[in-house]
Amino acid sequence: MQADERTQWVPAAVSTDILDGTVVPAALPTGPIAVWRTASGELHANGDRCPHRGMRLSHGFVRGNSLSCIYHGWRYGRDGGCEHIPAHPGLEPPKSINCGPLPVAEANGVVWVAAQAPEEAPAEIEGFEALKSMLFCATPAAIAEAAGGALKTELGGTPAHLVTAERTPSETFVVALVPTGTDVASKLAAATALEALRRVTESAT
Ligand code: FES
Known part of the structure; x- marks a missing residue:
């Protein structure tokens, strides 16, 4: 590192x-x-x-x-x-x-x-909150590609940001963020879409 x-x-x-x-x-x-x-x-x-x-x-x-x-x-x-x-x-x-x-x-x-104290607080994406985390057996680049070319995407019709951290060369920790105040049905649809994205990403790698 x-x-x-x-x-x-x-x-x-x-x-x-x-x-x-x-x-x-x-x-x-x-x-x-x-x-x-x-x-x-x-x-x-x-x-x-x-x-x-x-x-x-x-x-x-x-x-x-x-x-x-x-x-x-x-x-x-x-x-x-x-x-x-x-x-x-x-x-x-x-x-x-x-x-x-x-x-x-x-x-x-x-x-x-962080491993050592950063100078600044984590960057905040205004108006979004964490929905769910998931471990993908894929790289961040492969996840972005499967999500349509970027980590700013949509999940089940809801705007989403995917926050990623490569844990190993073949494993990435992903947190899906959705707009604050998203209703329960849309959250469920987004969580289902995140799981589908994981399967698509992993089958392509
Ligand atoms: S107290 Fe013995 S291993 Fe932690």
């Missing part, structure tokens, strides 16, 4: 898919990440690897303002620092134990994460 790519916002999840007090797996080009919300709804992201023995932190659980590893229960705070080691309850964990907090932001109902 180039240095300037490290400071680019990458779409990682749909905001509403991460409920308060939960953690989900996601990915950056640099590798797997865990995205989680505190019980009060504050959003955080960090590497998806416990510094103890490498268990995925996205398999863990959130209590209050902390994320705990499912394996031996090491507990990490909002700054990524280890707060508590159940096997050594009297020990203050060394500051060097840290699961690597990442810059995170929300725009258009999308969770954006």
Whole structure:
């Protein structure tokens, strides 16, 4: 990954898919990440690897303002620092134990994460909100081609923007944005069209 790519916002999840007090797996080009919300709804992201023995932190659980590893229960705070080691309850964990907090932001109902702090907030597409995310086994260029030549398109008759992030050379994470206030029937039609677009794109590659 180039240095300037490290400071680019990458779409990682749909905001509403991460409920308060939960953690989900996601990915950056640099590798797997865990995205989680505190019980009060504050959003955080960090590497998806416990510094103890490498268990995925996205398999863990959130209590209050902390994320705990499912394996031996090491507990990490909002700054990524280890707060508590159940096997050594009297020990203050060394500051060097840290699961690597990442810059995170929300725009258009999308969770954006970067490997290093970008200078600006994620660019907002005015008047649009996230509908649904999907993983395509295709490149962003192939998706744009199948969508009619651009990522600004329509889905089931509804105007749409496709926000993409290449996760591997053959896999792209896609979030479909539709106009804010789109009615339920149109959202359902757009979601169905997104699935159809995935099938068409994948069959062409
Ligand atoms: S691997 Fe996470 S606490 Fe042991």
